[in-house]
Amino acid sequence: MTPHPNGDGPHPAVDTHELWKIFGEGSTAVHAVQNVSIAIEPGEFVALCGPSGSGKTTLVNLIGGLTDPTRGTVRVDGRDVGAMSERARAQLRLERIGFVFQAYNLLPVLSALENAEFPLMLRGAGREERRREVSKLFEHIGLGGLEDRRPGALSGGQQQRVAVARAVLGAPALVLADEPTANLDTQASDNLLEVMEVLNRERGVTFIFCTHDPRVMRRARRIIRLVDGHVERDAEKEPGTLPDWVLEPVDT
Numbered sequence: 001m002t003p004h005p006n007g008d009g010p011h012p013a014v015d016t017h018e019l020w021k022i023f024g025e026g027s028t029a030v031h032a033v034q035n036v037s038i039a040i041e042p043g044e045f046v047a048l049c050g051p052s053g054s055g056k057t058t059l060v061n062l063i064g065g066l067t068d069p070t071r072g073t074v075r076v077d078g079r080d081v082g083a084m085s086e087r088a089r090a091q092l093r094l095e096r097i098g099f100v101f102q103a104y105n106l107l108p109v110l111s112a113l114e115n116a117e118f119p120l121m122l123r124g125a126g127r128e129e130r131r132r133e134v135s136k137l138f139e140h141i142g143l144g145g146l147e148d149r150r151p152g153a154l155s156g157g158q159q160q161r162v163a164v165a166r167a168v169l170g171a172p173a174l175v176l177a178d179e180p181t182a183n184l185d186t187q188a189s190d191n192l193l194e195v196m197e198v199l200n201r202e203r204g205v206t207f208i209f210c211t212h213d214p215r216v217m218r219r220a221r222r223i224i225r226l227v228d229g230h231v232e233r234d235a236e237k238e239p240g241t242l243p244d245w246v247l248e249p250v251d252t
Ligand SMILES: Nc1ncnc2c1ncn2[C@@H]1O[C@H](COP(=O)(O)OP(=O)(O)OP(=O)(O)O)[C@@H](O)[C@H]1O
Pocket: 023, 024, 030, 031, 032, 050, 051, 052, 053, 054, 055, 056, 057, 058, 059, 102
């Protein structure tokens, strides 16, 4: 496979500058993301960790242009997401970004296959090609034979895998995954991470995933830990290792 044309110039895949997200106002305001400036280069495999409520989901939604910053900027491939029209953002998401949401966001009236093939369809792939690609990936992540089931007839973990399949099938340059292994057993979670690693290694797809799972953090090559919306630690590491600070309790 050829490397993915991830970032045509010398731009980071993602960079944020003094990024803030404050929900609400006055005494009830929640400072979900506080002054975050990070740069993630094309081909990185990054875990975002931190306690529940520390701002992980908010940060990936800001990066994907699903949430508007209160202050600061987010750039994807050097392009300022906040300055784009809604239409340009939708186009950017379609062409460059795959999402796995914490709530899987599958369409209930579509089958697993139809949910997963959605991005391929939007990119103009033919029916045969779509079915072939989906079935190949489904087989690999333990969903073989479930193509025609609707989400309501799948377990949480199975729905999770359909959502991941949907995110990676169009071979986007950047995948944002919010707790992709949250509902998976060890085996399924390992299989899924292998799929992500292969795409990362062979196609240069950049992955940013939120996770609470130490097994997932082990496989990351960089860990960014959020506490109360700000970056508490940000460090590269060897795959297979787990620095002790990732699970440290928060001092209050
Ligand atoms: N739409 C919203 N309106 C108001 N507050 C919000 C909204 N979305 C998130 N928050 C608050 O912002 C903070 C960060 O939430 P976020 O979902 O980003 O945390 P998280 O790190 O993803 O947590 P978890 O690990 O539980 O998924 C929390 O205090 C949350 O209650």
